[in-house]
Amino acid sequence: MQVGVGYNQENNSTLAGRLAAEQAVKQSGEPAITFLFSTENYNQKLVFQAVKKVIGKSKLIGACTSGIITNAGVLEKGVGICTISGSEIQAVTCLQENIALSPWKSGEEAGKKLRMSGIDSGTVFVFPDGFAANLSELLRGIYNVLGPDFIYIGGGAGHNLKSFQTHQFTDQGIKSNALAIALVKGINFQIGIGHGWQPAGQPMVITKAEGKKVYEINGRPAFEVYSECLGGFDKINFPSYGMKHPFAIPCVGGNFLIRDPLKIEEDDSITFVTEVPQSTVVTLTEGTFDNLITAAGEVAKTAVNTVKLPKILFLFDCVSRYLLMGKEFKRELKAVMEVIGPDIPVMGMLTFGEVGTFSGIPYFHNKSIVVAAGW
Structure with a gap:
């Protein structure tokens, strides 16, 4: 197995893509699988x-992103390529369109297409449109077909919070409102996932919700309860509070899924980045920068705790962590790099939601970091 990584920031789209790919292929030789982030x-x-x-x-x-993660930091403009070659590597890809129309069915159809390859184990890379609805349902559809014999990693594609059109890539083409998914066998991966957010306050129940919108918590208007839990504040101040106090949903193994509040509506409902099902128990969270950074380091330690030295490290880190931490985000990357060392190449992106597993089951996460070490 040989790995090549290339990055380029030329203004010309064709030139940037070609130079980044040539840099990667020069290191890896003719690749069996290529990862593209732009x-x-x-x-x-x-x-x-x-x-x-x-x-x-x-x-x-691959997919579009608001930032490419490298060993040296985040590129807010650039093309990143990772090429991997090896005679034992098998790969199959699928580009599933119009995933928002029926997420579960789209996930199942994508899973069936991968199954048809005959590959019976390996790692499933999942890059959906990060703004599509019901991505948790999409993952459940994939898992319903493929099951527990695979590792699942990836993240939602997205440009920024102002432009909601995204792009997903496979060798079959380039689409929007789609799912780019690949099954790769012949590369071993060990995964770490975490976030650093700590539950604060009493558990609450989502008593009325539909899709990404939560109308009531404990039978009262959602914003009223949220504001009260944080000492009371006006709607105009919500962006600051929302970034610092996401919700946590209890999950298997004592873990918590983070759900990120996005905006307050006129009817005092709260729109979230990802769906929060009705009747779900949630807890408000808090987290210092030190908590988030420490968690990132622990996630990296889990990933690189392998029997062999990793040859590539994939890193999917939520864009909201990047926006929240600002210049301090460099400390988060430093915590990861100090664990993996300077010799392991890194390829990653800022994601709009992360895909990672708890107890072998894939979940769609918010405000989290996923590290995958491959050898």
């Missing part, structure tokens, strides 16, 4: 076409 500053179609010309028959998967 920021919003580019014509995604031109980047995709340029990369395809360089990687030849390689399978490809």
